[in-house]
Amino acid sequence: MEENQKKEQQFLISYISELANCSKKTGPVLARFSLESGSLELRFGQSNNLIDDNVFNVKNSQLFKLGPAESLCISEASEANKEKSYSRGISIQFRNEEESRAFHCAFEQWKKEVVVQESPLINGVVSTSKSKFDDKIEASSAKMYFHYYGQLLHQQNMLQDFVRTGTYYSAVIENRVDFIGRIVVDVGAGSGILSLFAAQAGAKHVYAIEASEMADYARRLIAGNPILSEKITVIKGKVEDVELPEKADILISEPMGTLLVNERMLESYVIARDRFLVQNGKMFPGVGRIHMAPFSDEYLYMEIANKATFWQQQNYFGVDLTPLHGSAYQGYFSQPVVDAFDSRLLVAPAVSHVINFTSVKEEDLYEIDVPLRFFSAVSTRIHGLACWFDVLFNGSTVQRWLTTAPSAPTTHWYQLRCVLPQPLYVMPGQEITGRLHLVAHKAQSYTIYLTLSALVGDMLQTSYVKLDLKEPYYRMSQPQAYSAAQDQQPNQLLQSQDTQFPSRDEDGSILMEPLSPNPELHSL
Ligand SMILES: C[S@@+](CC[C@H](N)C(=O)[O-])C[C@H]1O[C@@H](n2cnc3c(N)ncnc32)[C@H](O)[C@@H]1O
Numbered sequence: 001m002e003e004n005q006k007k008e009q010q011f012l013i014s015y016i017s018e019l020a021n022c023s024k025k026t027g028p029v030l031a032r033f034s035l036e037s038g039s040l041e042l043r044f045g046q047s048n049n050l051i052d053d054n055v056f057n058v059k060n061s062q063l064f065k066l067g068p069a070e071s072l073c074i075s076e077a078s079e080a081n082k083e084k085s086y087s088r089g090i091s092i093q094f095r096n097e098e099e100s101r102a103f104h105c106a107f108e109q110w111k112k113e114v115v116v117q118e119s120p121l122i123n124g125v126v127s128t129s130k131s132k133f134d135d136k137i138e139a140s141s142a143k144m145y146f147h148y149y150g151q152l153l154h155q156q157n158m159l160q161d162f163v164r165t166g167t168y169y170s171a172v173i174e175n176r177v178d179f180i181g182r183i184v185v186d187v188g189a190g191s192g193i194l195s196l197f198a199a200q201a202g203a204k205h206v207y208a209i210e211a212s213e214m215a216d217y218a219r220r221l222i223a224g225n226p227i228l229s230e231k232i233t234v235i236k237g238k239v240e241d242v243e244l245p246e247k248a249d250i251l252i253s254e255p256m257g258t259l260l261v262n263e264r265m266l267e268s269y270v271i272a273r274d275r276f277l278v279q280n281g282k283m284f285p286g287v288g289r290i291h292m293a294p295f296s297d298e299y300l301y302m303e304i305a306n307k308a309t310f311w312q313q314q315n316y317f318g319v320d321l322t323p324l325h326g327s328a329y330q331g332y333f334s335q336p337v338v339d340a341f342d343s344r345l346l347v348a349p350a351v352s353h354v355i356n357f358t359s360v361k362e363e364d365l366y367e368i369d370v371p372l373r374f375f376s377a378v379s380t381r382i383h384g385l386a387c388w389f390d391v392l393f394n395g396s397t398v399q400r401w402l403t404t405a406p407s408a409p410t411t412h413w414y415q416l417r418c419v420l421p422q423p424l425y426v427m428p429g430q431e432i433t434g435r436l437h438l439v440a441h442k443a444q445s446y447t448i449y450l451t452l453s454a455l456v457g458d459m460l461q462t463s464y465v466k467l468d469l470k471e472p473y474y475r476m477s478q479p480q481a482y483s484a485a486q487d488q489q490p491n492q493l494l495q496s497q498d499t500q501f502p503s504r505d506e507d508g509s510i511l512m513e514p515l516s517p518n519p520e521l522h523s524l
Pocket residue numbers: 133145146149150158159187188189190191192193194209210211212214237238239240253254255256265268
Protein backbone atom coordinates (compact mmCIF):
# COMPACT_ATOMS: atom_id res chain seq x y z
CA MET A 1 0.00 0.00 0.00
CA GLU A 2 1.12 3.53 -0.70
CA GLU A 3 2.85 5.51 1.98
CA ASN A 4 0.24 8.20 2.42
CA GLN A 5 -2.73 5.96 2.03
CA LYS A 6 -5.17 5.83 4.93
CA LYS A 7 -4.52 2.52 6.66
CA GLU A 8 -8.10 1.42 7.07
CA GLN A 9 -10.63 -0.50 5.01
CA GLN A 10 -14.19 -1.49 5.93
CA PHE A 11 -16.69 -4.09 4.73
CA LEU A 12 -20.31 -4.75 5.65
CA ILE A 13 -21.14 -8.40 6.14
CA SER A 14 -24.26 -10.31 7.03
CA TYR A 15 -23.19 -11.99 10.30
CA ILE A 16 -20.33 -13.70 12.10
CA SER A 17 -20.43 -16.58 14.50
CA GLU A 18 -17.74 -17.70 16.98
CA LEU A 19 -16.72 -21.33 16.48
CA ALA A 20 -15.87 -21.89 20.16
CA ASN A 21 -19.19 -20.90 21.69
CA CYS A 22 -21.46 -20.54 18.67
CA SER A 23 -22.31 -16.98 19.72
CA LYS A 24 -23.62 -15.10 16.75
CA LYS A 25 -23.61 -11.42 15.81
CA THR A 26 -26.20 -10.59 13.23
CA GLY A 27 -25.98 -7.77 10.85
CA PRO A 28 -25.17 -5.73 9.42
CA VAL A 29 -21.76 -6.42 10.95
CA LEU A 30 -18.81 -4.22 10.14
CA ALA A 31 -15.43 -5.78 9.38
CA ARG A 32 -12.57 -3.33 9.52
CA PHE A 33 -8.94 -3.82 8.54
CA SER A 34 -6.72 -1.26 10.18
CA LEU A 35 -3.19 -0.50 11.17
CA GLU A 36 -3.28 0.09 14.93
CA SER A 37 -0.05 1.02 16.68
CA GLY A 38 2.10 -0.99 14.30
CA SER A 39 -0.11 -4.09 14.23
CA LEU A 40 -2.51 -4.96 11.45
CA GLU A 41 -5.89 -5.86 12.81
CA LEU A 42 -9.13 -7.21 11.51
CA ARG A 43 -11.93 -6.16 13.84
CA PHE A 44 -15.57 -7.20 13.73
CA GLY A 45 -18.45 -5.45 15.46
CA GLN A 46 -21.84 -3.83 15.12
CA SER A 47 -21.60 -0.75 12.99
CA ASN A 48 -21.97 1.56 15.97
CA ASN A 49 -19.65 -0.39 18.23
CA LEU A 50 -16.34 -1.56 16.90
CA ILE A 51 -14.64 -1.59 20.31
CA ASP A 52 -15.18 -5.24 20.51
CA ASP A 53 -13.29 -8.33 21.51
CA ASN A 54 -13.56 -9.79 18.02
CA VAL A 55 -10.10 -8.61 17.03
CA PHE A 56 -7.83 -10.69 14.82
CA ASN A 57 -4.16 -10.04 14.17
CA VAL A 58 -3.91 -10.33 10.37
CA LYS A 59 -0.38 -11.70 10.64
CA ASN A 60 -1.52 -14.78 12.58
CA SER A 61 -4.79 -15.29 10.73
CA GLN A 62 -5.90 -17.31 7.75
CA LEU A 63 -9.05 -17.07 5.71
CA PHE A 64 -10.76 -20.03 4.04
CA LYS A 65 -13.67 -20.05 1.64
CA LEU A 66 -16.41 -22.47 2.72
CA GLY A 67 -18.93 -21.47 0.09
CA PRO A 68 -19.75 -18.67 -2.36
CA ALA A 69 -20.64 -16.28 0.47
CA GLU A 70 -19.25 -18.04 3.52
CA SER A 71 -15.72 -18.06 4.91
CA LEU A 72 -13.79 -19.13 7.94
CA CYS A 73 -11.23 -16.93 9.68
CA ILE A 74 -8.81 -18.76 11.97
CA SER A 75 -6.32 -16.95 14.15
CA GLU A 76 -3.42 -18.76 15.80
CA ALA A 77 -2.56 -18.03 19.41
CA SER A 78 0.37 -15.62 19.47
CA GLU A 79 3.84 -17.16 20.05
CA ALA A 80 4.35 -15.06 23.17
CA ASN A 81 1.09 -16.13 24.71
CA LYS A 82 0.74 -19.74 23.59
CA GLU A 83 0.64 -21.01 27.19
CA LYS A 84 -2.33 -18.93 28.15
CA SER A 85 -4.38 -18.45 24.99
CA TYR A 86 -5.93 -20.67 22.32
CA SER A 87 -6.49 -20.38 18.60
CA ARG A 88 -9.80 -18.83 17.60
CA GLY A 89 -12.11 -19.07 14.67
CA ILE A 90 -15.19 -17.38 13.38
CA SER A 91 -17.38 -18.14 10.45
CA ILE A 92 -18.27 -15.17 8.30
CA GLN A 93 -21.44 -14.97 6.24
CA PHE A 94 -21.24 -12.37 3.45
CA ARG A 95 -24.22 -10.72 1.84
CA ASN A 96 -23.26 -12.03 -1.60
CA GLU A 97 -20.48 -13.70 -3.54
CA GLU A 98 -19.06 -10.45 -4.91
CA GLU A 99 -18.59 -9.00 -1.45
CA SER A 100 -17.01 -12.24 -0.33
CA ARG A 101 -14.51 -11.99 -3.20
CA ALA A 102 -13.71 -8.38 -2.43
CA PHE A 103 -13.11 -9.27 1.23
CA HIS A 104 -10.76 -12.12 0.30
CA CYS A 105 -8.82 -9.83 -2.03
CA ALA A 106 -8.51 -7.24 0.72
CA PHE A 107 -7.37 -9.89 3.20
CA GLU A 108 -4.57 -10.96 0.83
CA GLN A 109 -3.52 -7.35 0.32
CA TRP A 110 -3.41 -6.69 4.07
CA LYS A 111 -1.41 -9.87 4.60
CA LYS A 112 1.13 -8.44 2.17
CA GLU A 113 1.13 -5.25 4.16
CA VAL A 114 2.27 -7.30 7.14
CA VAL A 115 5.32 -8.41 5.16
CA VAL A 116 6.02 -4.80 4.26
CA GLN A 117 5.61 -3.60 7.83
CA GLU A 118 8.04 -6.20 9.01
CA SER A 119 10.79 -5.41 6.50
CA PRO A 120 12.37 -2.20 7.72
CA LEU A 121 15.37 -1.12 5.64
CA ILE A 122 18.70 -0.34 7.26
CA ASN A 123 17.88 3.36 7.32
CA GLY A 124 14.59 2.64 9.02
CA VAL A 125 12.33 3.45 6.04
CA VAL A 126 9.63 0.91 5.39
CA SER A 127 9.58 -0.30 1.80
CA THR A 128 7.34 -2.60 -0.20
CA SER A 129 8.67 -6.10 -0.78
CA LYS A 130 10.70 -6.28 -4.01
CA SER A 131 8.64 -7.53 -6.92
CA LYS A 132 9.52 -8.38 -10.49
CA PHE A 133 8.47 -4.85 -11.42
CA ASP A 134 10.74 -3.27 -8.80
CA ASP A 135 13.69 -5.38 -9.92
CA LYS A 136 13.72 -4.05 -13.44
CA ILE A 137 12.32 -0.52 -13.07
CA GLU A 138 14.02 2.40 -11.32
CA ALA A 139 12.02 3.48 -8.28
CA SER A 140 12.14 7.16 -9.33
CA SER A 141 10.71 6.34 -12.77
CA ALA A 142 7.92 4.20 -11.32
CA LYS A 143 7.03 6.91 -8.81
CA MET A 144 6.66 9.55 -11.53
CA TYR A 145 4.84 7.11 -13.80
CA PHE A 146 2.16 6.16 -11.28
CA HIS A 147 1.90 9.76 -10.11
CA TYR A 148 1.11 10.73 -13.70
CA TYR A 149 -1.55 8.07 -14.13
CA GLY A 150 -2.98 8.86 -10.69
CA GLN A 151 -4.29 12.18 -12.03
CA LEU A 152 -7.73 12.43 -13.60
CA LEU A 153 -6.61 14.88 -16.27
CA HIS A 154 -4.32 12.28 -17.83
CA GLN A 155 -6.99 9.58 -17.73
CA GLN A 156 -9.35 12.10 -19.33
CA ASN A 157 -6.85 12.65 -22.14
CA MET A 158 -7.02 8.94 -22.96
CA LEU A 159 -10.80 8.79 -22.54
CA GLN A 160 -11.12 11.75 -24.93
CA ASP A 161 -9.22 9.89 -27.61
CA PHE A 162 -12.44 8.62 -29.16
CA VAL A 163 -10.65 6.53 -31.75
CA ARG A 164 -8.97 4.62 -28.93
CA THR A 165 -11.83 4.36 -26.46
CA GLY A 166 -14.48 3.92 -29.17
CA THR A 167 -12.56 1.03 -30.70
CA TYR A 168 -12.25 -0.67 -27.29
CA TYR A 169 -15.97 -0.17 -26.72
CA SER A 170 -16.91 -1.64 -30.10
CA ALA A 171 -14.48 -4.52 -29.72
CA VAL A 172 -16.01 -5.48 -26.35
CA ILE A 173 -19.68 -4.88 -27.07
CA GLU A 174 -19.62 -6.51 -30.51
CA ASN A 175 -17.93 -9.53 -28.96
CA ARG A 176 -20.30 -9.96 -25.99
CA VAL A 177 -20.04 -13.68 -26.46
CA ASP A 178 -16.45 -13.50 -25.19
CA PHE A 179 -17.56 -11.70 -22.00
CA ILE A 180 -20.97 -13.08 -21.03
CA GLY A 181 -20.65 -15.07 -17.81
CA ARG A 182 -16.85 -14.77 -17.88
CA ILE A 183 -14.29 -13.75 -15.28
CA VAL A 184 -12.35 -10.75 -16.60
CA VAL A 185 -9.17 -9.07 -15.40
CA ASP A 186 -8.59 -5.45 -16.41
CA VAL A 187 -4.80 -5.01 -16.40
CA GLY A 188 -3.98 -1.41 -15.44
CA ALA A 189 -7.58 -0.31 -15.09
CA GLY A 190 -6.97 3.45 -14.75
CA SER A 191 -10.39 5.08 -14.42
CA GLY A 192 -12.01 1.63 -14.68
CA ILE A 193 -13.52 2.35 -18.08
CA LEU A 194 -12.63 -1.00 -19.66
CA SER A 195 -13.96 -2.87 -16.60
CA LEU A 196 -17.25 -1.02 -17.00
CA PHE A 197 -17.36 -1.97 -20.71
CA ALA A 198 -16.71 -5.62 -19.79
CA ALA A 199 -19.50 -5.50 -17.18
CA GLN A 200 -21.82 -3.92 -19.77
CA ALA A 201 -21.00 -6.83 -22.08
CA GLY A 202 -22.23 -9.27 -19.43
CA ALA A 203 -19.09 -10.35 -17.58
CA LYS A 204 -19.72 -12.46 -14.49
CA HIS A 205 -17.06 -10.61 -12.54
CA VAL A 206 -14.28 -8.14 -13.37
CA TYR A 207 -11.13 -7.62 -11.31
CA ALA A 208 -9.85 -4.13 -12.06
CA ILE A 209 -6.18 -3.94 -11.07
CA GLU A 210 -4.64 -0.48 -10.88
CA ALA A 211 -1.40 0.47 -9.18
CA SER A 212 -1.78 4.25 -9.03
CA GLU A 213 -3.99 6.42 -6.85
CA MET A 214 -6.44 6.29 -9.77
CA ALA A 215 -7.71 3.06 -8.14
CA ASP A 216 -9.61 5.19 -5.61
CA TYR A 217 -11.24 7.24 -8.38
CA ALA A 218 -12.06 4.03 -10.25
CA ARG A 219 -13.84 2.75 -7.12
CA ARG A 220 -15.89 5.95 -7.02
CA LEU A 221 -16.71 5.89 -10.71
CA ILE A 222 -17.73 2.25 -10.55
CA ALA A 223 -19.79 2.75 -7.38
CA GLY A 224 -21.63 5.54 -9.21
CA ASN A 225 -22.79 3.03 -11.82
CA PRO A 226 -24.67 0.69 -9.48
CA ILE A 227 -25.98 -1.83 -11.98
CA LEU A 228 -22.44 -2.56 -13.13
CA SER A 229 -20.61 -2.02 -9.84
CA GLU A 230 -21.83 -5.27 -8.30
CA LYS A 231 -19.74 -7.11 -10.83
CA ILE A 232 -16.47 -5.19 -10.43
CA THR A 233 -13.83 -5.42 -7.73
CA VAL A 234 -11.11 -2.77 -7.84
CA ILE A 235 -7.77 -3.93 -6.52
CA LYS A 236 -5.10 -1.37 -5.82
CA GLY A 237 -1.66 -2.75 -6.58
CA LYS A 238 0.65 -3.87 -9.34
CA VAL A 239 -0.37 -6.81 -11.48
CA GLU A 240 3.03 -8.27 -10.64
CA ASP A 241 2.13 -8.37 -6.94
CA VAL A 242 -1.61 -8.71 -6.29
CA GLU A 243 -3.34 -12.03 -5.71
CA LEU A 244 -6.74 -12.91 -7.16
CA PRO A 245 -9.16 -15.47 -5.75
CA GLU A 246 -9.75 -17.08 -9.14
CA LYS A 247 -8.40 -17.33 -12.70
CA ALA A 248 -9.62 -15.13 -15.54
CA ASP A 249 -11.21 -16.29 -18.81
CA ILE A 250 -10.22 -13.06 -20.55
CA LEU A 251 -7.80 -10.17 -19.96
CA ILE A 252 -8.52 -6.68 -21.15
CA SER A 253 -5.93 -3.92 -21.13
CA GLU A 254 -4.61 -0.83 -22.82
CA PRO A 255 -0.88 -1.26 -22.31
CA MET A 256 0.33 0.46 -25.49
CA GLY A 257 2.80 3.34 -25.42
CA THR A 258 4.43 5.30 -28.23
CA LEU A 259 5.91 2.83 -30.72
CA LEU A 260 3.72 0.22 -28.99
CA VAL A 261 6.37 -0.68 -26.42
CA ASN A 262 7.12 2.61 -24.64
CA GLU A 263 6.32 2.56 -20.89
CA ARG A 264 7.14 -1.19 -20.85
CA MET A 265 3.59 -1.96 -19.78
CA LEU A 266 3.32 -4.78 -22.33
CA GLU A 267 5.59 -6.72 -19.99
CA SER A 268 3.07 -6.27 -17.17
CA TYR A 269 0.31 -7.43 -19.53
CA VAL A 270 2.27 -10.59 -20.29
CA ILE A 271 3.02 -11.16 -16.59
CA ALA A 272 -0.72 -10.78 -15.87
CA ARG A 273 -1.39 -13.38 -18.60
CA ASP A 274 0.97 -15.86 -16.95
CA ARG A 275 -0.37 -15.18 -13.45
CA PHE A 276 -4.12 -14.88 -13.99
CA LEU A 277 -5.31 -16.22 -17.35
CA VAL A 278 -6.69 -19.72 -17.80
CA GLN A 279 -5.01 -21.79 -20.48
CA ASN A 280 -6.17 -20.68 -23.93
CA GLY A 281 -7.91 -17.67 -22.39
CA LYS A 282 -8.47 -14.60 -24.54
CA MET A 283 -6.54 -11.35 -24.49
CA PHE A 284 -8.10 -8.08 -25.63
CA PRO A 285 -5.98 -7.03 -27.52
CA GLY A 286 -4.14 -10.22 -28.45
CA VAL A 287 -1.69 -9.04 -31.11
CA GLY A 288 0.29 -5.87 -31.76
CA ARG A 289 2.29 -4.82 -34.83
CA ILE A 290 4.94 -2.15 -35.27
CA HIS A 291 5.03 -0.79 -38.83
CA MET A 292 8.07 0.97 -40.26
CA ALA A 293 8.79 2.80 -43.51
CA PRO A 294 11.48 5.25 -44.70
CA PHE A 295 10.30 8.82 -45.16
CA SER A 296 11.50 12.00 -46.82
CA ASP A 297 10.81 15.29 -45.06
CA GLU A 298 13.20 18.21 -45.78
CA TYR A 299 11.31 20.55 -43.45
CA LEU A 300 11.60 18.28 -40.47
CA TYR A 301 15.25 17.57 -41.15
CA MET A 302 16.12 21.27 -41.45
CA GLU A 303 14.11 22.12 -38.36
CA ILE A 304 16.07 19.65 -36.24
CA ALA A 305 19.46 20.49 -37.73
CA ASN A 306 18.79 24.22 -37.22
CA LYS A 307 18.00 23.81 -33.54
CA ALA A 308 21.69 23.36 -32.84
CA THR A 309 22.83 26.46 -34.77
CA PHE A 310 22.55 28.43 -31.53
CA TRP A 311 25.76 26.66 -30.48
CA GLN A 312 27.60 27.89 -33.57
CA GLN A 313 27.90 31.40 -32.13
CA GLN A 314 31.50 32.41 -31.52
CA ASN A 315 30.65 35.52 -29.57
CA TYR A 316 27.79 34.88 -27.20
CA PHE A 317 28.35 37.66 -24.66
CA GLY A 318 32.03 37.21 -25.43
CA VAL A 319 31.89 33.41 -25.13
CA ASP A 320 32.62 30.93 -27.96
CA LEU A 321 29.83 28.33 -27.87
CA THR A 322 31.11 26.19 -30.74
CA PRO A 323 32.82 23.52 -28.59
CA LEU A 324 29.35 22.25 -27.72
CA HIS A 325 27.82 22.44 -31.19
CA GLY A 326 28.55 18.79 -32.05
CA SER A 327 26.98 17.51 -28.84
CA ALA A 328 23.93 19.76 -29.22
CA TYR A 329 23.47 18.56 -32.81
CA GLN A 330 23.68 14.95 -31.70
CA GLY A 331 21.32 15.67 -28.78
CA TYR A 332 18.57 17.00 -31.05
CA PHE A 333 18.84 14.00 -33.36
CA SER A 334 18.60 11.65 -30.38
CA GLN A 335 14.99 12.68 -29.83
CA PRO A 336 12.39 10.68 -31.75
CA VAL A 337 9.80 13.02 -33.21
CA VAL A 338 6.16 12.51 -32.22
CA ASP A 339 3.67 14.13 -34.56
CA ALA A 340 1.05 13.36 -37.17
CA PHE A 341 2.54 13.38 -40.66
CA ASP A 342 1.10 13.02 -44.14
CA SER A 343 1.46 9.46 -45.37
CA ARG A 344 2.66 10.77 -48.76
CA LEU A 345 6.01 11.44 -47.08
CA LEU A 346 6.64 7.70 -47.01
CA VAL A 347 8.95 6.55 -49.79
CA ALA A 348 8.52 2.77 -49.65
CA PRO A 349 5.90 0.27 -48.50
CA ALA A 350 6.12 -0.46 -44.76
CA VAL A 351 7.48 -3.59 -43.11
CA SER A 352 5.96 -4.96 -39.91
CA HIS A 353 7.11 -6.58 -36.71
CA VAL A 354 4.44 -8.68 -35.01
CA ILE A 355 4.18 -9.23 -31.25
CA ASN A 356 1.72 -11.92 -30.23
CA PHE A 357 0.65 -11.00 -26.70
CA THR A 358 -0.81 -14.45 -26.11
CA SER A 359 2.52 -16.22 -26.57
CA VAL A 360 5.40 -13.73 -26.30
CA LYS A 361 7.71 -14.21 -23.31
CA GLU A 362 8.21 -11.24 -21.06
CA GLU A 363 11.99 -11.42 -21.63
CA ASP A 364 11.47 -11.23 -25.40
CA LEU A 365 10.35 -7.65 -24.88
CA TYR A 366 13.65 -6.59 -23.28
CA GLU A 367 15.32 -6.44 -26.68
CA ILE A 368 13.57 -6.20 -30.03
CA ASP A 369 15.58 -6.53 -33.21
CA VAL A 370 13.96 -5.80 -36.57
CA PRO A 371 15.87 -6.28 -39.85
CA LEU A 372 14.78 -3.70 -42.42
CA ARG A 373 14.57 -4.00 -46.20
CA PHE A 374 12.73 -1.60 -48.48
CA PHE A 375 12.68 -0.65 -52.15
CA SER A 376 12.38 3.04 -52.77
CA ALA A 377 9.51 4.03 -55.03
CA VAL A 378 11.06 7.40 -55.91
CA SER A 379 14.26 9.32 -56.36
CA THR A 380 14.66 11.25 -53.11
CA ARG A 381 16.59 11.96 -49.92
CA ILE A 382 15.60 9.65 -47.09
CA HIS A 383 15.58 11.41 -43.72
CA GLY A 384 14.76 8.52 -41.45
CA LEU A 385 12.30 5.86 -40.41
CA ALA A 386 8.63 6.48 -39.65
CA CYS A 387 6.89 4.10 -37.24
CA TRP A 388 3.36 3.43 -36.05
CA PHE A 389 1.49 0.49 -34.58
CA ASP A 390 -1.82 -1.26 -34.46
CA VAL A 391 -3.41 -3.88 -32.18
CA LEU A 392 -5.98 -6.58 -32.87
CA PHE A 393 -9.04 -7.58 -30.84
CA ASN A 394 -9.55 -11.06 -32.14
CA GLY A 395 -13.14 -11.49 -30.94
CA SER A 396 -15.21 -14.59 -31.54
CA THR A 397 -17.79 -12.50 -33.40
CA VAL A 398 -15.84 -9.60 -34.92
CA GLN A 399 -12.17 -8.78 -35.43
CA ARG A 400 -11.40 -5.16 -34.60
CA TRP A 401 -8.16 -3.29 -35.23
CA LEU A 402 -7.06 -0.16 -33.42
CA THR A 403 -4.55 1.58 -35.68
CA THR A 404 -2.31 4.61 -35.29
CA ALA A 405 -1.33 4.69 -38.99
CA PRO A 406 -0.67 8.07 -40.63
CA SER A 407 -3.46 7.45 -43.12
CA ALA A 408 -6.00 6.74 -40.37
CA PRO A 409 -7.72 9.16 -37.95
CA THR A 410 -5.20 10.61 -35.52
CA THR A 411 -4.94 9.17 -32.01
CA HIS A 412 -3.20 10.53 -28.91
CA TRP A 413 -0.22 8.33 -29.82
CA TYR A 414 0.32 10.14 -33.16
CA GLN A 415 3.22 8.58 -35.08
CA LEU A 416 6.92 8.39 -34.34
CA ARG A 417 9.82 9.33 -36.59
CA CYS A 418 13.51 8.60 -36.07
CA VAL A 419 15.47 11.23 -38.00
CA LEU A 420 18.96 10.44 -39.33
CA PRO A 421 21.70 13.09 -38.98
CA GLN A 422 22.87 12.19 -42.52
CA PRO A 423 20.16 11.69 -45.17
CA LEU A 424 20.55 8.92 -47.77
CA TYR A 425 20.15 9.47 -51.53
CA VAL A 426 18.12 6.83 -53.34
CA MET A 427 16.84 6.16 -56.85
CA PRO A 428 13.53 4.52 -57.81
CA GLY A 429 13.61 0.77 -57.14
CA GLN A 430 16.76 1.05 -55.07
CA GLU A 431 17.17 -1.28 -52.12
CA ILE A 432 17.44 0.22 -48.62
CA THR A 433 18.59 -2.10 -45.87
CA GLY A 434 19.07 -1.62 -42.15
CA ARG A 435 18.14 -2.53 -38.63
CA LEU A 436 15.94 -1.17 -35.88
CA HIS A 437 17.20 -2.37 -32.53
CA LEU A 438 15.25 -1.53 -29.37
CA VAL A 439 16.82 -2.12 -25.97
CA ALA A 440 14.68 -1.71 -22.85
CA HIS A 441 16.00 0.46 -20.04
CA LYS A 442 15.12 0.85 -16.39
CA ALA A 443 13.26 4.11 -16.88
CA GLN A 444 10.32 2.26 -18.47
CA SER A 445 11.37 2.95 -22.02
CA TYR A 446 13.83 1.95 -24.75
CA THR A 447 17.06 3.03 -26.38
CA ILE A 448 16.56 2.94 -30.15
CA TYR A 449 19.45 2.10 -32.49
CA LEU A 450 18.64 2.74 -36.15
CA THR A 451 20.86 2.00 -39.12
CA LEU A 452 19.85 2.53 -42.77
CA SER A 453 22.06 1.89 -45.80
CA ALA A 454 21.73 2.30 -49.57
CA LEU A 455 24.14 1.93 -52.48
CA VAL A 456 25.17 5.01 -54.47
CA GLY A 457 26.95 3.63 -57.51
CA ASP A 458 29.50 1.29 -55.96
CA MET A 459 29.53 3.10 -52.65
CA LEU A 460 27.43 1.99 -49.67
CA GLN A 461 26.09 5.01 -47.79
CA THR A 462 25.17 4.22 -44.20
CA SER A 463 23.51 6.48 -41.68
CA TYR A 464 23.15 5.65 -38.00
CA VAL A 465 21.38 7.24 -35.05
CA LYS A 466 20.84 6.38 -31.37
CA LEU A 467 17.67 7.75 -29.78
CA ASP A 468 15.98 7.66 -26.41
CA LEU A 469 12.29 6.80 -26.68
CA LYS A 470 11.78 8.34 -23.26
CA GLU A 471 12.77 11.81 -24.52
CA PRO A 472 10.70 12.49 -27.63
CA TYR A 473 10.26 15.81 -29.35
CA TYR A 474 6.52 16.55 -29.39
CA ARG A 475 6.36 18.53 -32.58
CA MET A 476 2.73 19.38 -32.94
CA SER A 477 -0.71 18.20 -32.08
CA GLN A 478 -2.44 18.44 -35.42
CA PRO A 479 -1.73 16.67 -38.72
CA GLN A 480 0.66 18.65 -40.89
CA ALA A 481 -0.67 19.86 -44.23
CA TYR A 482 1.13 18.20 -47.08
CA SER A 483 2.94 20.88 -49.01
CA ALA A 484 3.75 20.75 -52.69
CA ALA A 485 6.98 22.61 -51.92
CA GLN A 486 8.50 19.54 -50.30
CA ASP A 487 6.96 17.24 -52.82
CA GLN A 488 10.07 15.56 -54.13
CA GLN A 489 7.85 13.10 -55.95
CA PRO A 490 4.41 12.46 -54.53
CA ASN A 491 4.08 8.86 -53.91
CA GLN A 492 0.48 7.78 -54.11
CA LEU A 493 1.13 4.06 -54.20
CA LEU A 494 2.69 4.06 -50.76
CA GLN A 495 -0.32 5.28 -48.90
CA SER A 496 -2.09 2.06 -49.52
CA GLN A 497 0.39 0.02 -47.50
CA ASP A 498 -1.29 0.59 -44.18
CA THR A 499 -4.80 0.61 -45.56
CA GLN A 500 -4.44 -3.08 -46.31
CA PHE A 501 -5.22 -3.69 -42.65
CA PRO A 502 -7.72 -2.17 -40.30
CA SER A 503 -10.54 -0.42 -41.93
CA ARG A 504 -12.38 1.75 -39.47
CA ASP A 505 -15.97 2.73 -39.03
CA GLU A 506 -16.44 6.33 -39.92
CA ASP A 507 -18.06 7.14 -36.60
CA GLY A 508 -15.01 5.87 -34.77
CA SER A 509 -12.89 8.58 -36.30
CA ILE A 510 -14.43 11.67 -34.75
CA LEU A 511 -12.12 13.57 -32.48
CA MET A 512 -14.12 15.83 -30.21
CA GLU A 513 -11.15 17.54 -28.58
CA PRO A 514 -7.67 18.29 -29.81
CA LEU A 515 -5.50 15.50 -28.52
CA SER A 516 -2.57 16.18 -26.35
CA PRO A 517 0.42 13.92 -26.14
CA ASN A 518 1.83 12.99 -22.77
CA PRO A 519 4.91 15.20 -22.38
CA GLU A 520 5.10 14.83 -18.62
CA LEU A 521 4.98 11.08 -18.89
CA HIS A 522 7.72 10.98 -21.44
CA SER A 523 9.96 13.40 -19.66
CA LEU A 524 9.94 11.40 -16.44
C1 LIG B 1 -2.63 3.57 -20.58
S1 LIG B 1 -3.44 3.56 -19.04
C2 LIG B 1 -4.98 2.79 -19.43
C3 LIG B 1 -6.06 3.06 -18.41
C4 LIG B 1 -7.41 2.43 -18.72
N1 LIG B 1 -7.31 0.99 -18.83
C5 LIG B 1 -7.98 2.99 -20.00
O1 LIG B 1 -7.95 2.25 -21.00
O2 LIG B 1 -8.42 4.12 -20.01
C6 LIG B 1 -2.54 2.32 -18.21
C7 LIG B 1 -2.89 2.18 -16.72
O3 LIG B 1 -2.23 1.03 -16.21
C8 LIG B 1 -1.68 1.31 -14.94
N2 LIG B 1 -0.54 0.41 -14.78
C9 LIG B 1 0.61 0.43 -15.48
N3 LIG B 1 1.42 -0.56 -15.09
C10 LIG B 1 0.76 -1.23 -14.11
C11 LIG B 1 1.07 -2.37 -13.32
N4 LIG B 1 2.24 -2.99 -13.46
N5 LIG B 1 0.16 -2.79 -12.42
C12 LIG B 1 -1.04 -2.14 -12.28
N6 LIG B 1 -1.37 -1.05 -12.98
C13 LIG B 1 -0.50 -0.61 -13.91
C14 LIG B 1 -1.33 2.78 -15.00
O4 LIG B 1 -1.25 3.35 -13.71
C15 LIG B 1 -2.44 3.35 -15.86
O5 LIG B 1 -3.50 3.82 -15.10
